[in-house]
Amino acid sequence: MALSTERLGLYNPEKPMENRLTDLGPRHFWQYFPPIIQNNYGKWDYHDILEPGILVHVAEGGDKVFTIRVGGCRFMTVENVRELCEIADKHCDGFLRFTTRNNIEFMVDSQDKMEALKKDLNSRKHVTGSYKFPIGGTGAGITNIIHTQGYIHCHTPATDASSMVKAVMDDLFEEFRGMNLPAQVRISMACCLNMCGAVHCSDIALLGYHRKPPLIDNEVLDQYCEIPLVIAACPTAAISPSKTESGKKTVKIKNERCMFCGNCYTMCMALPLSDSEGDCVTIMAGGKVSNRISQPKFSKVVVPALPNNFPRFPEVCADVKKIVNAYASDANKYERIGDWAERIGWEKFFEKCDLPFTDHLLDDYRLQYDTYRTSTQFKYTDASWAVSKAVNGIK
Amino acid sequence: MPTIEFEGTSYAVDEDGFIDDFVNWDEGWMKCVKSSEGIEELTDEHKKVVEVLQAYYKKNGIAPMVRILSKVTGYKLKYIYELFPSGPGKGACKMAGLPKPTGCV
Numbered sequence: 001m002a003l004s005t006e007r008l009g010l011y012n013p014e015k016p017m018e019n020r021l022t023d024l025g026p027r028h029f030w031q032y033f034p035p036i037i038q039n040n041y042g043k044w045d046y047h048d049i050l051e052p053g054i055l056v057h058v059a060e061g062g063d064k065v066f067t068i069r070v071g072g073c074r075f076m077t078v079e080n081v082r083e084l085c086e087i088a089d090k091h092c093d094g095f096l097r098f099t100t101r102n103n104i105e106f107m108v109d110s111q112d113k114m115e116a117l118k119k120d121l122n123s124r125k126h127v128t129g130s131y132k133f134p135i136g137g138t139g140a141g142i143t144n145i146i147h148t149q150g151y152i153h154c155h156t157p158a159t160d161a162s163s164m165v166k167a168v169m170d171d172l173f174e175e176f177r178g179m180n181l182p183a184q185v186r187i188s189m190a191c192c193l194n195m196c197g198a199v200h201c202s203d204i205a206l207l208g209y210h211r212k213p214p215l216i217d218n219e220v221l222d223q224y225c226e227i228p229l230v231i232a233a234c235p236t237a238a239i240s241p242s243k244t245e246s247g248k249k250t251v252k253i254k255n256e257r258c259m260f261c262g263n264c265y266t267m268c269m270a271l272p273l274s275d276s277e278g279d280c281v282t283i284m285a286g287g288k289v290s291n292r293i294s295q296p297k298f299s300k301v302v303v304p305a306l307p308n309n310f311p312r313f314p315e316v317c318a319d320v321k322k323i324v325n326a327y328a329s330d331a332n333k334y335e336r337i338g339d340w341a342e343r344i345g346w347e348k349f350f351e352k353c354d355l356p357f358t359d360h361l362l363d364d365y366r367l368q369y370d371t372y373r374t375s376t377q378f379k380y381t382d383a384s385w386a387v388s389k390a391v392n393g394i395k
Numbered sequence: 396m397p398t399i400e401f402e403g404t405s406y407a408v409d410e411d412g413f414i415d416d417f418v419n420w421d422e423g424w425m426k427c428v429k430s431s432e433g434i435e436e437l438t439d440e441h442k443k444v445v446e447v448l449q450a451y452y453k454k455n456g457i458a459p460m461v462r463i464l465s466k467v468t469g470y471k472l473k474y475i476y477e478l479f480p481s482g483p484g485k486g487a488c489k490m491a492g493l494p495k496p497t498g499c500v
Binding site for chain 2: 017225227228269
């Protein structure tokens with residue numbers, strides 16, 4: 001590979017604005033469409049899932065497109081992308097696409113080509129034994145996990161993204177390659193509560209969370225930070241302006257008001273709060289974005305804190321598995337996790353998933369009142385019977 | 396912390412070339428930034444933007460929002476980019492000696 005020397009020449013640091021191209025936008029998608037997609041654009045009749053990971057779309061004129069969806073790890077080397085290109089060159093005339101959950105889709109126009117492509121994809125493995133291009137992710141299964149940067153690139157995470165996603169997907173790999181659940185289960189992951197991605201609206205969401213207030217670097221805070229921004233960044237108004245003994249401007253934090261969101265660190269690098277013991281993983285459940293049957297929902301916190309046990313996160317994997325198994329065995333067809341939990345009642349959700357309910361799960365932020373139960377309608381659960389017995393209530 | 400030597404003065408800067416402390420700013424720093432930010436010549440308009448930023452920072456403790464900078468100087472955002480090719484944050488704030496912009500930038 002060499003730097004481009006054609007047309008506009010090399011970048012000249014002496015004259016940065018010379019021959020500068022800007023505001024070109026992305027390339028138009030039409031030129032990357034396979035011919036069969038171009039020809040049948042807007043003329044699709046129906047589609048079918050032939051088997052997990054393989055779709056066929058039939059156009060009004062009778063043209064068929066076979067799509068093979070394979071899992072992608074999202075963080076990819078150029079070598080990995082070149083291998084994708086090589087497969088696309090060999091089987092798909094050089095065309096491929098990525099899905100909104102970072103899976104990769106190869107499209108071919110005949111059954112024979114599809115079989116050859118499938119065989120090729122299944123044969124490719126990393127030296128360590130992992131599938132390079134596992135086929136799946138369609139229908140009522142578990143597809144790719146939307147996730148974030150983690151320790152690879154970000155400065156505010158409370159946990160790591162790629163390693164946790166790998167651990168959870170390893171555990172749920174059979175669900176990726178199968179379509180045996182009541183409905184699709186969307187799992188997503190964010191490494192701090194900035195929630196980059198889809199954790200707030202996913203069936204199961206994994207979220208990095210801090211449990212200690214920030215340290216304050218008084219000596220340099222005023223130098224590096226715009227103090228009013230730091231104060232305004234706090235959702236609970238725990239931060240107020242202050243002065244050090246030597247007269248430097250700084251801030252003080254009421255620790256009992258701090259809920260460790262880390263927003264102030266985002267605005268000010270003199271307030272770090274990452275902590276190897278305090279940082280943990282929260283699990284949320286029951287969100288969705290589609291409007292099918294029920295309205296879109298936010299996911300709700302169901303597990304307040306699990307330890308960051310690198311690199312395989314066994315506690316996180318176990319709890320995700322508990323939720324998936326309870327849901328798979330109990331929910332009706334087409335019911336998403338949130339629909340199921342709301343139908344049986346959240347108290348039954350906790351019982352069936354075998355998850356403890358703690359005071360951390362009670363909302364106490366501003367609009368919390370609507371999340372409390374203002375009704376006598378509830379079901380007795382093992383946990384409520386245990387409380388009753390403990391206080392000599394109804395036997 | 397690395398330092399930059401420029402015309403006999405040394406400035407402590409971070410890895411992005413922002414000055415360590417607003418109080419260490421001087422006229423020489425503007426020339427120093429000019430060379431690294433793709434600005435051909437320092438004009439009165441550059442100085443006006445820098446003065447507005449510094450006055451706002453001294454008074455309020457934060458950098459102004461882009462719309463405020465535009466309104467006070469009378470320069471549209473497009474013109475601010477002509478003056479400072481890296482933009483109001485990375486270009487103008489750096490030259491004015493303000494702290495590095497934070498948040499999801």
